[in-house]
Amino acid sequence: MSYLTHAGRAEAFVLDHERTSWHDETLWFVRQKRDKAVYAVPEFQELRELASQIKNHTLSRLDFYLEQFEAAAQANGVQVHWAADAAEHNDTVLRIIRQRGASRVVKSKSMLTEECHLNPHLIAHGIEVIDTDLGERIIQMRDEPPSHIVLPAIHLKKEDVGDTFHQHLGTEKGLTDPQQLAEAARQHLRAKFLAGEVALTGVNFAIAETGSVVVCTNEGNADLGVSLAPVHVASMGIEKLIPRLSDLGVFTRLLARSATGQPVTTYTAHYTKPVAGRELHIIIVDNGRTQQLGRPDFRASLKCIRCGACMNTCPVYRRSGGHSYDFTVPGPIGSILSPNIDLKKHSTLPFASTLCGSCTDVCPVKIDIHTQLYKWRQIVAEANHLPTAKKLGLKFMGRLLASPAAFKISGSLGRKALRLLPHGLTHHHAANAWAIARELPEPPKQSFREWYQQQASPTA
Known part of the structure; x- marks a missing residue:
């Protein structure tokens, strides 16, 4: 089976230059908000280090903390379930719903349920599933996946939302006022909340x-x-654990600042015991996480708290859009997590990066994201999943760079060609994709080697 590359999926998004620029600028604005929020906290770097150490410790004793969590939750009257993969998770949710004789479900934003493709599973079994997060509800109406883990509809403009609401909610055609659109969504969702039988x-x-x-x-x-x-019903990945209640404040101070530049999320709800006469179920899900835990080079990716900061700063994500990653979690962190699930299908994602390190710099739990992307590239190459053109190109360049004589000759030919050939040929998109949006520098008349030899032997 052949899979479309990241570049191939990004092509349609990139062709809309206005939307691409708007997407880029909007996410950079969020990144700037993050920076302002961070600079206002003098101890922010100490918080990052502490959060990283807490996560490292938890992952090193994950079996112990999972058992401790289960025992404490059950003592609180919570019904705890375990799911090895997405199918078992989805079946567990469906079983809980059917045990109550329910058919109407309201759901808040959950990247894990997106990862497990829970909505299609429930809908196929006659369950009405309504996403109640505004961004998630918009893309649910449009039958699209989220393009960002915090801002799921960031790829859409208000005009797109207006058209969607006109089609599905009967709002006035051409309505683009955000306040009026939000009010329409509020009225629509209120009835769904009141009718919900399972949350x-x-x-x-x-x-x-x-x-x-x-x-x-x-x-x-x-x-x-x-x-x-x-x-x-609360669905949690095994990596969501932290040891103590006193540890929580470290992460709540980091999460919102890194995600949207807020001091804290507007609502931070703790669920410990079910209310009398009600049920609280927690499903603890693996779905490939223990496999990632067993990879020493990539274990740290499980520290992720899903803030989206790496996406907001990534020059590739900002210009290619979240859907180009074809994975529940897009962007730099998704490019680390996805090969663990299906290396062949997602083999191009580790290359959707400049390795600039900006993602690592903003990560609130200090995941070495760009280093892990580089390491995945080695694994992709060793597994023979590189595109044929890239394999041949790298093989050719390896031989060229290994030969001083060949390197000298090719450099000389390249400089002459850039000077003599017409601009339309040297910058043609088919022959030089790099020059589509860039101007090549003026070719020097001599190489550094020639210049150095001239300086070393001025009389020669």
Whole structure:
């Protein structure tokens, strides 16, 4: 089976120059908000280091903390379930819903349920699933996946939202006022909240000491759904654990500042015990995480707290759009996680990076993202998953660079060709994709080697 490359998927997005520029500028604005929020906290770098150490410690004793969490949660009256993969997770959710005789579900934003493709599974079995996060609801209406883990509809403009609401909610054609569009969504979702029989949420943090799960939102939709529905199902990846309640403050100070430049998320809800007469289910999901845990070079990627900061700063993500990654988690961190799931399918994602290191610089838990991307490239090459053109090109360049004589001759020919050939030929997109949006520098008349030899022997 052949898979479309990242560049191939990005092509349609990049062709719309206006949207690409707008997407780039919008995400850079969010990155700048992050910087301002960070600079206002003198101890921010110490918080990053502490968070990194807490996560490192937790991952090193993950089996212990998982068992501690399960025991504490069960002591609180929580029903704990384990799922080895996406299929088992989805079947567990469906079984809980059917045990209640329910058919209407309200769901807050959860990247894990997106990863497991829960919505299509439930809908195929006759369950109505309504995403209640505004961005998620918009893309659900459009039958699109999220393009960002924090800003799922960031690829859309208000005109796109207006057209979508006109089609699905019957709003006035051409309506683009954000306040009026938000009010239309609010009225639409209110009835869904009231009718919800089961509330599904993700988990931002799970506390082993108390058996509690913490859900962070800015819209309060998770809180409303859980408060109204008699059954709450929380889906958590095994990497969401932290040891103690006292550790939580470190991460809540980092999460919102890194994600959107806020001091803290508007709603930070703790769920420890089910309300009398109600049910609280927690599904602990692996789905490839223990495999990643077993990879020493990539274990640190499980420290991710899903803030999206690496996406907001990445020059490739900002200009190619989240859908070009064809993975639930796009951007730099997704390019590390995806090869662990399917190396062949996602073999081009580690190359969707300049390796500039900006993603590593902004990561609140100090994941060495660009280093891991580089290491994945080696694995992709060793597994023979490089495109044929790239394999041949690298093989040719390896031989060329290994031969001083060949390198000298090719440099001389290249300089002469750039001076003598017409601009339309040297910059043609078919022959030189690099020059589509860039101007090549003026070719020097002599190489550095020639210049150096001249300086070393001025009389020669």
